[in-house]
Amino acid sequence: MPNLPxxxxxxxxxxxxxxxxxxxxxxVVIGGGAIGCELGYFYHTIGTKVTLAEYMPSLLPLEDExxxxxxxxxxxxxxxxxxxxxxxxKVEKLEQGCIVTIHNQSEVLEIKCDLxxxxxxxxxxxxxxxxxxxxxxxEGDKIVVDPYYKxxxxxxxxxxxxxxxxxxxxxASAEGIICVEHIAGLSPEPLDYGNLPACTYTQPxxxxxxxxxxxxxxxxxxxxxxxxxxxxxxxxxxxxxTEGFVKVIFxxxxxxxxxxxxxxxxxxxxxxxxxVARKLETTAHEIRNSVHPHPTMSEAILEAVAAAYEExxxx
Numbered sequence: 001m002p003n004l005p006x007x008x009x010x011x012x013x014x015x016x017x018x019x020x021x022x023x024x025x026x027x028v029v030i031g032g033g034a035i036g037c038e039l040g041y042f043y044h045t046i047g048t049k050v051t052l053a054e055y056m057p058s059l060l061p062l063e064d065e066x067x068x069x070x071x072x073x074x075x076x077x078x079x080x081x082x083x084x085x086x087x088x089x090k091v092e093k094l095e096q097g098c099i100v101t102i103h104n105q106s107e108v109l110e111i112k113c114d115l116x117x118x119x120x121x122x123x124x125x126x127x128x129x130x131x132x133x134x135x136x137x138x139e140g141d142k143i144v145v146d147p148y149y150k151x152x153x154x155x156x157x158x159x160x161x162x163x164x165x166x167x168x169x170x171x172a173s174a175e176g177i178i179c180v181e182h183i184a185g186l187s188p189e190p191l192d193y194g195n196l197p198a199c200t201y202t203q204p205x206x207x208x209x210x211x212x213x214x215x216x217x218x219x220x221x222x223x224x225x226x227x228x229x230x231x232x233x234x235x236x237x238x239x240x241x242t243e244g245f246v247k248v249i250f251x252x253x254x255x256x257x258x259x260x261x262x263x264x265x266x267x268x269x270x271x272x273x274x275x276v277a278r279k280l281e282t283t284a285h286e287i288r289n290s291v292h293p294h295p296t297m298s299e300a301i302l303e304a305v306a307a308a309y310e311e312x313x314x315x
């Protein structure tokens with residue numbers, strides 16, 4: 001990179017720095033969870049040469065296995081370099097850039113790059129804020145609360161990333177509403193942590209809620225699984241976004257909607273249908289008999305449900 005002046009009147013942004021470089025800026029992202037995938041893909045789209053290393057065997061390891069496989073394929077297709085089942089053992093800082101040592105199964109790689117982004121997880125910052133002095137109970141790096149977010153200390157409540165549960169903005173918002181309503185003397189329903197949507201803003205997007213296929217089996221369910229690929233969607237073809245699919249999982253005995261997993265364009269806008277349906281204990285039969293508009297991306301939910309019960313007619 002050229003030596004660029006930075007002062008109050010001339011702030012060089014990342015995109016401008018990339019455009020002024022003779023060579024693409026290179027980055028190694030350590031961690032292939034939601035943060036690593038989102039930021040890695042973002043920097044890739046603005047011209048950075050991105051290498052992503054994930055310790056687990058697949059990207060987005062908390063997602064359904066089929067989702068992880070699709071994101072890996074999409075990233076490779078987009079031109080990113082991805083190493084699953086790889087551990088970063090050393091980062092050496094040079095005068096300009098870094099050298100990252102990656103153990104990738106049977107080989108050892110030394111990758112020189114301009115930047116290293118660590119996205120191996122988050123930890124709450126709750127030290128020296130008065131918890132110890134007031135005797136507030138902490139387990140690990142989380143504050144212990146009841147279903148209405150009250151701590152063991154009278155008048156002290158905690159919500160968001162510093163209590164157990166997913167560190168997501170919409171979860172913290174829901175927790176805050178329940179907490180304040182309870183303080184006001186109302187009777188709010190405790191939050192159902194088993195029915196919280198998770199979204200990853202890559203391209204294609206990822207959205208999910210509930211059990212994965214693997215976790216449903218481990219929980220002892222006999223399941224029915226349906227998948228509908230966007231390659232069979234007229235709207236997806238018209239928009240030029242055919243990557244991905246909708247996958248649904250039902251309890252075979254009672255028809256309970258155990259989970260849904262989506263990869264594709266705008267699937268983060270589609271997952272709410274499943275969240276509401278699960279909240280209302282809607283069955284596959286009711287979804288199958290609810291008309292979805294055509295052509296839309298969301299009708300893939302209907303088609304996936306039909307596929308789970310061997311009633312799909314558009315595959």
